Amino acid sequence: MLNRIILIGRTTRDPELRYTPAGVAVTQFTLAVDRPFTSQSGEKEADFIPVVTWRQLAETCANYLRKGRLVAVEGRIQVRNYENNEGKRVYVTEVIADNVRFLESANRGSVSTNEGTSNGRGSQSNNQDPFADDGKPIDISDDDLPF
Structure with missing residues (x-):
């Protein structure tokens, strides 16, 4: 049997951090995940x-x-x-995450899984393409290709 889920989406609010009586940290947040189709009215749904x-x-x-x-x-x-x-039984379905990867930096410019790390390019902004100003062809031999 297998119970595994992978989701990619945007957080709908800041996470809520609490601690159990035993001192264990627990955070809750909601993820908005786009559906791969639009509604009959042409709107995206999530x-x-x-x-x-x-x-x-x-x-x-x-x-x-x-x-x-x-x-x-x-x-x-x-x-x-x-x-x-009110004595009514309530059912809750939720994802218990064991891995959360940040797919963009705080300024929403680039893909990043490590917060606060430098991109190795000095003062260059994370929003810029590091190859944009080069304009030179890339020299790759057939021996470098994996196929």
Whole structure:
């Protein structure tokens, strides 16, 4: 049996960090994942999927994720239920993430999985193409190609 999910989407709000009575960090946020088709009226639709992270991953998400950030989430689907104040059984389906990858930097310019690291190009902005000003052909021999 297998319960594995991979999602790519944007956070709908800043993550909410809490601690259990035992001191374990837990973060909740919602991921908006576009559907691969449009509605009959031509509008894009999305699913809004609740995500839960635990321990160190929860603290990292709380510190670095913000509303609107593009992320990839790997984890498993969990369905839990509880009885609300009115005595009615409520079912909750959520993704328990064990890996969250930040797919863009805070300034939304480039793909990055390491927050706060330099791109190795001095003061050059992360939004710029590092090869844009070169204009020279790239010399690649047939021996360099893997096929």
